[in-house]
Amino acid sequence: MPKITFVHRDGSETVVDAKNGLSVMETAVDNDVEIEAACEGSLACATCHLVVEDQDWFDRLDPPSEDEEDMLDLAFGLTKTSRLSCQIRVSDALDGIRFRVPDET
């Protein structure tokens, strides 16, 4: 089980033993990370926006689809390592990654 760290807006952290095959969004919601995920993963909102803390980790992820990029443009608090967490699948390759809740939602 890969370990994923979520950094909350107040700076506190939740380290999760994530289940392979779930999305990062589902993992976050299951662990009370403060994202809304209003469309439940159908790429129709931007409320599952999380920021990958480290550029190297961001570069290692499969790149976002065009649809994800279009939707990300609507996200508040966009950064250059922002992703929609419903579009990232948990796998062992994510062991050690850290996601931060954006300052604005």
Ligand code: FES
């Ligand atoms: Fe709506 Fe990810 S949950 S785009």
